Every structure is written in structure tokens, then in C-alpha cells.
Amino acid sequence: MKTRRTFLLAAAAVATTGAWARPLDAIKKSGKLVAATEGAFTPFNYFDGAKLTGFEVEVAELMAKKMGLAIEWKTVGFDALLTGLAQDRWDLVIASHGITDERAKAVTFTAPHYCSGGMIVAKDAKIKTAKDLTGKTVGVQTGTTYLSNVQKLGTAKEVRNFPSDADARSALAAGRVDAWVTDRFTAIESARKNPQLKLNLGALLFTEQIAAAAAKGNTTLAQAWNDALAKAMADGSYAALSKKYFGEDVRCK
Structure with a gap:
């Protein structure tokens, strides 16, 4: 987390x-x-x-x-x-x-x-796994394990930091990033409460206590x-x- x-x-x-x-x-x-x-x-x-x-x-x-x-x-x-x-x-x-x-x-x-773990979220249903983040712009909250784990992949085109997790989600909704990595339960809650955003939930990038x-x-x-x-x-x-x-x-x- x-x-x-x-x-x-x-x-x-x-x-x-x-x-x-x-x-x-x-x-x-x-x-x-x-x-x-x-x-x-x-x-x-x-x-x-x-x-x-x-x-x-x-x-x-x-x-x-x-x-x-x-x-x-x-x-x-x-x-x-x-x-x-x-x-x-x-x-x-x-x-x-x-x-x-x-x-x-x-x-x-x-x-x-x-x-829990860090889940990949995207508007594009084809972006589901760590491999799919290759060449993509990924949004994460500054200083989080989401940030460090995306950086470890070393394949994203750009990793953009946002002050809050909600800011990273907003960037995805606005098309400023291709994917958002956040907590699994936060991703599920966001998709449930914001059906108009048409968020697609992908795989877990990592798990943690x-x-x-x-x-x-x-x-x-x-x-x-x-x-x-x-x-x-x-x-x-x-x-x-x-x-x-x-x-x-x-x-x-």
C-alpha cells in the first residue's frame, strides 16, 4: 500500500x-x-x-x-x-x-x-498486466509503494506523481495518464462508485501487508x-x- x-x-x-x-x-x-x-x-x-x-x-x-x-x-x-x-x-x-x-x-x-496489493487500473481494457504498462504513462501517488513498484519495472514511458491518490485517478479519467496503480480495494470502490468513468480493473502488480x-x-x-x-x-x-x-x-x- x-x-x-x-x-x-x-x-x-x-x-x-x-x-x-x-x-x-x-x-x-x-x-x-x-x-x-x-x-x-x-x-x-x-x-x-x-x-x-x-x-x-x-x-x-x-x-x-x-x-x-x-x-x-x-x-x-x-x-x-x-x-x-x-x-x-x-x-x-x-x-x-x-x-x-x-x-x-x-x-x-x-x-x-x-x-492487499497494488492494482492496475485503466480506461483501455487491453491494459491489464505489468507487461501492458510497457511504453505507457502511469499515474501514482507520490512516495507510495505503487510508485516504487512501477519504477522497478523500468518499462513505463513515464511515471507521473500526484499529491493524492484521487488526483492520480482524476488524471486517468481525464486521459492524462494511460494507467493508474492503486490499492486493490480502492480500485474496486472507485469502479463501483464511478461507473461513468468506465474503469477496467487489471492484475495485481504486487501484494503487501x-x-x-x-x-x-x-x-x-x-x-x-x-x-x-x-x-x-x-x-x-x-x-x-x-x-x-x-x-x-x-x-x-
């Missing part, structure tokens, strides 16, 4: 600001978990009018409840999420971050809360989250949310 390019900057922020993440005891004492997300990635985290909602928002609220905590939300641009985490501006980020070795150098991941992120070394918070997630997966509450948003259980098998 979304892999950001600012991991080393995030690590540098810790060194220069001297910020320390709140351990679980401090969070429990305050009674509130401060969580950050993008708020612009349907159906995972987005605004329905003035209300922040989505699968990840509801998952985080469920985790906080099982941990005996209230939750306070912060929404910022995707590029600022991990930097803000390193600067101790919030306790946890949940915004469809794919687990990568590079990111793991700068954050402590929780257990994955779903598995998606997890929340705590500040590097904040293992007490990550473990408490993992315990809550395990309970939710065992008691059916996770499955209920998954089926509400996707019609299937999206946990990693």
Missing part, C-alpha cells in the same frame, strides 16, 4: 528534536490515544462530510476501546504522517502503510490489520495494539468491520 519516501527524514527528526514517544503507561494515564491518518483514502480513511470514517478509522477506534482508551484523531497530508510520528506529535499512525524493510528502520510496526506504525522502539504501545487486534480477530468484531466495508474478511491469511 502507501510507502513513503521520508523515512530517513523521520529518523533524523528524532535525532534533532529529541522527541520521545509516549510509552503505554503514559498513554493510559492520559486516558487517550492520539492517532493520525490522512483522511483522503477511501474506503480506509476519509471524510464523509465532516465525519472522519473508513475501515482503518473504525479499526483504530475498536482497538482503542479494547485497550480501555479514548481516541483523538489528527489528519494531515500523507507525507507528514511519519515525520509527525517521529516528532512525537501523535502516538500512532494508521493510514494504509505497507510494511517494508526501509520503513521498519524508522518506525515500529504493529501486526498487519489487512493484506498493511499495518499501523508506532514510533521506533515504542514496543509497549505496539504490543498492546497487537493484543487488542488479536482479540478483535478472535471475537468476530474485526470480521464484522471487514465485511461492512469490503464484503469479505481482508485479514492476512
